[in-house]
Amino acid sequence: MERRRSSSCKMSLCKSASSSLGYVDSSMDVDCGSGWKYAPQVVLVKIYSFLNDTDRAIMARVCRNWSLAFEAGCLWRRRRFEMGGYRARTAEFQASGFAEKFGQHLRYLTISCNHPSLVTCKIFQRAMEAFLPKLQRRAKLKEFRFSRLEMDRYWRYEQLKEKLILTLTRFLRQQFCLRVLDLSYSQFYLSAGLRIIESVGLSCGHCLRRLIMEDIFHSRLTVYSGLRYKRAISRFTNLRTISLNYGYLSDDVMEILRGNLAGKLKTMRVRVYRSDPHGHRITKLAWNGLRRACPSLKVKFNFESIGFASDIIPILVAGIPLYELYIWTGFDDNSDWRLSSILNHVAVNFKDTLEICNFEFDNSTEMIDDALFRLTQSCVRLRSFITNAVLLISTIQNICELVEQRKLDPRTFHITACNLSDLEWAELAYLQEKYANMADERSIDFRLSSDLIVESRHAEF
Template identity: 40%
Template sequence: MKENSIWNYLPDTALIKIYLCLQDRWRVNMAVVCKNWNRVFASPCLWRTRYMDLGGYRAITAGEKACSFAQSHGAHLQYLYLTCNHPTFPSCRIIQNTIDTFLKNIQAAKLIHFELERLNMDTFWKFENLKGKVIGSFTRFFHRQRHLKNFNMSDAHFSMPSGCRVLEAVGSASGSTIRSLCIEDFFQSRLAVYQDKRFRNAFFMFNSLSHLYVNYSCLCDEILEGMAANLTGKLRNISCRIYRTDPHFHRISSNAWEKLRSRCPMLSLDLWFEGIGMSSEIIPILVPEAPVREVHMWTGFDESADWRLNETLNHIATHHRKIVLLAMELDNNNESIDHCLVRMLTRCKGMRSLFVNAVISVPIIDEICTLQANGQIDLHTFHVTSCGLSEIDRSDLWYIKEKFLPIMLNRGLNFKISSGYFTDTMF
């Protein structure tokens, strides 16, 4: 480039915006154009955010790139997003070396957001010495991070001692600054985490939380009471997963939820039931005092189970009328939810989103659409897949879609109806 070219005099702000639109290799090419562009290439604001995948079949290449970046620009990081997709038995040692080197090279960074998903320590990490080294790398790193606001290590599947060790490191350094804590599947499945004293002590280090993502097996009366004391006026949402294979038969009392609600009046609760369809398991968790906002339910496959799904819907309609979202994938061909679903919709006036994949009759779908068209319910999103329909039923369903689609689109409703067949056209 000629020294007197107009491109030499582009302001730094314009150059930075251009750099931010480019991938790394194009940034490098741009940086060698002239001294001025090379100077701007080193600007810290270009390297605040990073997305990296450390796993998969390219673990060696990915690791080399990650460590090279950390050495050159790691000190500037503030928002770090890591994934560990498809780790394999041979690649775990490579990933461990990458994590250790990478974290050492960014230890001077002042992270605001840390995210590492799908580490899956209980599945592919066969050697205990590798697990120990990874845990050691994390604990040393997090002990230095005192500015975190968002922490996410979902799907880590740590053992109880290892998970508590990492959580203690995070809490001791950033417990007063973290607002969003995601520890869904942070521990191995089938662990009654709430019973562990070390976990409770580590969890209570986090005294500024507004959003918590956690498993039901991590909660109990004592922990909710601790949150009520530590997070008064701060906690706004709990997203809680309940798996069929995890301990979920302990009960959080109405008093514990009532106390937490009184201390955190803006609190809402989102529940995700996975592989659970029995009302006898679901209803005791949905205590009336719990501030339920969303319910997501996948029943799993068990043809012989007497799920009594109608009892669950009637319970929601009676005790949780402020619910705003219900998502149900009900793999039960033996029970109809038709009338209970309509009853729930007419009673839960705040319902805005409904997702249903179940045995539901075409006339009931027509009735729900009519209620919406007449303003008797106020859904913003309505997705329904009706299973097990005959050819005649599918023709009737197509007619309903044709009849109501213009009305729904005119009102801005996210409207999709299907019979579940791959030939269906989704609107």
């Protein structure tokens, strides 16, 4: 009976395997040749490592020796469960079986709730209520990624929300070895998000190295000023990387990070979204204090659906150790973004630190050519330059010449020119061909393209 239960657990890893295969008794081992039947465990484990769950289950039922190798803990260190969409019911079954059989081996877990709906949210909550309690008694996770809940958008029933929060909170309180935690795009309501952060801080705030909490709270919440939030953040004393929204930062929060993470914090990713609170300002003094405390700090700013200079420039104060900048203006043809002012501000204040920039501009009503060229001249440390905007072909050629002369030495160089005429398209194709050999010789990911769908003869340069 014990062997039958073990076989059933193996088959729970893959529903298709369990439905198509019967149990093979050890007294009726399949003849797989004297060599392979007694192959060393290390060889069998290596073979297992290249197989998916279905093939692993099939292989495990060949003979007793192969079945023993199936139990090796190193095969079950990592697991990803897609719990949303049409996979919801199958994943619910797989997750519960996995926790019972291999939960003690698990160290790296990803749970994703992609494409949630009213139906799958209920299935997801029920699955977590069965899965996480089993796992918390067995697993000692080092990495836990629990993202894309979008609770503010799809979870309409308060009872389901509260049950899931309670299950997740209890689970996190028992994880004392976490190094990486990703709770991005969960969109918890305020008290729920704070309970989650507090639970993590109490259990593993001393050892957690990477905390990803972009959109952990739903939009429109002013989080940075709350005393309870500041106390929760103060429990993290060993972070190397933190990702969060601009609305979760303030001068007080920066002071907490400076005091707790001096000499430790290496990377900070800050997301600024149109619907999030971003009217407050973090002072130059606060940024300078954090930079002095963490001299290796690299800051990455993502502006999404924000293009006005009046919004962006006050946020990008001089003194930020800005390493990466992404700006997507959104789609608003009639807006006076004043994008040239933004580019000039970046070129003047971050020329010594900026290494990655990615611009997606809807600038059909304003020209940015001169400002963009000045930025490429000033920011000589750029290693990745990606731009999607309305540009003159002459500007693109001038920037390519900087690359050719090694005044700009990127590893990635992509320009997508918008609103081109047929003649301009042909000129752009010529530039792509002209600099192709140079790009190959210097191993530059070099691409010049247009946003237009054109005839097949123009499809590739």
